[in-house]
Amino acid sequence: MNEVSVEVLPLRVDAAGTWRYRRLITPLGGESPDQAARRGAGVRAGDASTVVHSTSWRYRPQGQIVLTYAVCPDPDPHLPATELETIRLARGATPSSPTPDHVHLENVVAHALRHLAYLLDHDPVVGAALSGDIAVALESLSREPAEAFTH
Template sequence: MEPYTMPLAPLEALDAPPVAVEVVLLRHDPAEGFTYRQLATTLRRGMRPDQAARSLALLGEGDDTHVVHSTSWRTTRQGGITLTYLVHPDPAPGRPGIPLPEPHVIAYASRPGHPTPQGLEMGHVVAHAVRHLAFLEGSDPAIATHPELVRSLRSLPATTAGEIPYA
């Protein structure tokens, strides 16, 4: 017996939810810790999310001096989707940043089968993004080629995303 697969409609025929692209511009000071700025835009028809993230950060297409990494997505209360990208280093380090509190707070869902944590705040999203990159630091060559970022990530406690012990 063949397994049943639902036929997919062409993407153009679907009433797609709105998609936002959010960029976390990250910086790290050994004495002060991590700070960030957040920028967001609605994804325009025909624009790729990576392109929108680079545009928000004011990075040219050939700019490889910055890490641009997709770290997560989440739904909005209105049924849309937000794609989060982390950019390091912040292309405008002189602009005010928001301190990322230490220790980084990890947001957890309260019930199995309901993955969105209650009370999710931007600090949770940024902490997840930073720990996501820390988890990839040893295996992702795009991150490994940025020594300043690697030093910053190695300043974190040993527990990174994917290595959190269960209570």
């Protein structure tokens, strides 16, 4: 039997465009992954000012499935967070082998940001929730060609 956990990445950006993140892990038990992510981040259902969005999943050799949620803006911006130094996506070796050899947390955060940037452009509900420095930082990110990212 596989163990499922929910990874929550509260994301924030400062006026200079520097992204920071926290990582929270919560078990999945008796609730939906969305509910677990909201509980882990301390976000109420129906909160129109915070995006809670499933952004990826990955399988670990120990039999663990990790469901990742981006939470933006970070509901607790006063807590310590890690600076995202580069936006570097992890990629599989071939189209039929999508799982990269190594996935680091920074790669997962970068993927989450790219996902939010896409949603900012294509999902009016997300677009309405993300504003100010966050929207500016995501807009510049979403406009960069994929080739601009380090492989």
